[in-house]
Amino acid sequence: MWVVLPLLCAAAGLLGPPACGATDLYASSLEKVHFKSWMVQHQKKYSSEEYQHRLRTFVGNWRKINAHNAGNHTFKMGLNQFSDMSFAEIKRKYLWSEPQNCSATKGNYLRGTGPYPPFVDWRKKGKFVSPVKNQGGCGSCWTFSTTGALESAIAIKTGKLLSLAEQQLVDCAQDFNNHGCQGGLPSQAFEYIRYNRGIMGEDSYPYKGQDGDCKFQPSKAIAFVKDVANITINDEQAMVEAVALFNPVSFAFEVTGDFMMYRKGVYSSTSCHKTPDKVNHAVLAVGYGEQNGVPYWIVKNSWGPQWGMHGYFLIERGKNMCGLAACASYPIPLV
Numbered sequence: 001m002w003v004v005l006p007l008l009c010a011a012a013g014l015l016g017p018p019a020c021g022a023t024d025l026y027a028s029s030l031e032k033v034h035f036k037s038w039m040v041q042h043q044k045k046y047s048s049e050e051y052q053h054r055l056r057t058f059v060g061n062w063r064k065i066n067a068h069n070a071g072n073h074t075f076k077m078g079l080n081q082f083s084d085m086s087f088a089e090i091k092r093k094y095l096w097s098e099p100q101n102c103s104a105t106k107g108n109y110l111r112g113t114g115p116y117p118p119f120v121d122w123r124k125k126g127k128f129v130s131p132v133k134n135q136g137g138c139g140s141c142w143t144f145s146t147t148g149a150l151e152s153a154i155a156i157k158t159g160k161l162l163s164l165a166e167q168q169l170v171d172c173a174q175d176f177n178n179h180g181c182q183g184g185l186p187s188q189a190f191e192y193i194r195y196n197r198g199i200m201g202e203d204s205y206p207y208k209g210q211d212g213d214c215k216f217q218p219s220k221a222i223a224f225v226k227d228v229a230n231i232t233i234n235d236e237q238a239m240v241e242a243v244a245l246f247n248p249v250s251f252a253f254e255v256t257g258d259f260m261m262y263r264k265g266v267y268s269s270t271s272c273h274k275t276p277d278k279v280n281h282a283v284l285a286v287g288y289g290e291q292n293g294v295p296y297w298i299v300k301n302s303w304g305p306q307w308g309m310h311g312y313f314l315i316e317r318g319k320n321m322c323g324l325a326a327c328a329s330y331p332i333p334l335v
C-alpha cells in the first residue's frame with residue numbers, strides 16, 4: 001500500500017488537488033517528496049517554521065504547474081529556483097516595483113519595408129551572444145539586457161565576444177534615471193555608457209548583485225557606445241527588422257506569476273498588460289521564428305542557464321505581448 005498510494009496521488013495531482021491521503025493536510029506525501037528533492041537540487045535549508053511556509057508555497061506552485069501542463073497551451077511550466085516563492089515575494093526581489101520611463105524614450109529608428117527572413121537566431125550565426133548570466137536577488141535585469149546587447153553589437157562588428165560589467169551600471173548609471181537594484185532602462189544605460197566613455201569588463205568589475213559605490217576606472221573601459229537606436233513605441237515590426245538586419249534588441253515587458261514557472265514553448269498570456277507603465281522586466285531578443293503558426297521571439301533572460309530553455313524563452317510575437325514593444329532599443333558600438 002505504501003508504494004501504491006503515491007502513484008495514485010500522482011495521477012490525481014495532474015487533475016487538481018490531490019484526492020488521496022488526509023484531505024485536511026495541505027500537502028500529500030508525494031508533494032512532500034517532491035519538495036524534499038527540489039530542496040536538495042537547489043541546496044535549500046530552512047528552519048522548521050520556514051519549512052512549513054515554503055512547503056505550502058511550493059505545493060501551490062506545483063499544483064498550478066500540473067494543472068497548466070494538463071491543459072492545451074503553447075508553453076509548458078516547470079519547477080525552477082523560484083518554486084518556493086510567492087509572486088509577491090519574487091516581485092520585491094527580482095522585478096521593478098516603480099514604473100520606469102519607458103514612454104519617455106523617443107524613437108529615432110526609421111523602419112524600412114522588408115521583406116525579412118522568416119527565421120533569425122544570432123546564436124547560430126556565429127559567436128555573437130555571450131553565455132546566459134544570473135542577476136540574483138537584485139532588480140538589475142536592465143543591466144544584463146544592456147550588456148547582452150552591447151556584447152553582441154561589438155561581436156558582430158569586430159568578431160570579438162566580450163563579457164561586460166553589469167555591476168558598473170548598477171553602481172554608476174544613476175544620472176541617467178537608473179536606480180541600481182531598483183530598476184533602470186537599457187536605453188538609458190546605453191546613454192550612460194556613451195557619455196561616461198565606456199564600460200569595464202566582467203573580470204575587472206565583477207558582479208555583486210547589490211547596490212554599491214561606483215568604482216569605474218576610465219583606463220579599464222573596454223567597450224564604447226557611439227549612438228543609440230530607440231525603436232518607436234509599439235512598433236514591433238521595427239524590432240523584427242532590427243533583429244533581422246542589425247543586432248539583438250533590448251526590450252522590456254510585464255512579467256506575471258505564470259511567467260516565473262515557464263519551462264519551454266511559446267509563452268503567451270491573457271492576463272498581462274500592454275502599456276509602457278506596466279513593464280517590469282528587461283531582456284534581450286536574439287532572434288525570432290514561427291512554430292505551428294504561432295510567431296515568436298527568441299529571448300535571452302538573466303535568471304541563469306537552469307531557468308526556462310537553458311536560460312532562454314520564446315514569447316508570442318506580433319501582438320505587443322505583455323507590452324514587449326513598449327521600449328525597445330539597441331546600441332551602435334564605437335569600435
Ligand SMILES: *[C@@H]1O[C@H](CO)[C@@H](O)[C@H](O)[C@H]1NC(C)=O
Nearest residue numbers: 070071072073074292293294
Ligand atoms: C489546442 O489548441 C489549438 C490552438 O488553440 C487547437 O488548434 C487544438 O485543436 C487544441 N487541441 C485540443 C486537443 O483541444
Ligand SMILES: *[C@@H]1O[C@H](CO)[C@@H](O)[C@H](O)[C@H]1NC(C)=O
Nearest residue numbers: 098099100101104177178184
Ligand atoms: C523618469 O524621468 C524623470 C524625468 O527625467 C525623473 O525625474 C524620474 O526619476 C524618472 N523615473 C524613473 C523611475 O526613472
Ligand SMILES: *[C@@H]1O[C@H](CO)[C@@H](O)[C@H](O)[C@H]1NC(C)=O
Nearest residue numbers: 104105106108187188191230
Ligand atoms: C533614446 O532614449 C534615451 C532614454 O530615454 C534618451 O535619453 C535618448 O535621448 C534617446 N535617443 C534619441 C536619439 O532620441
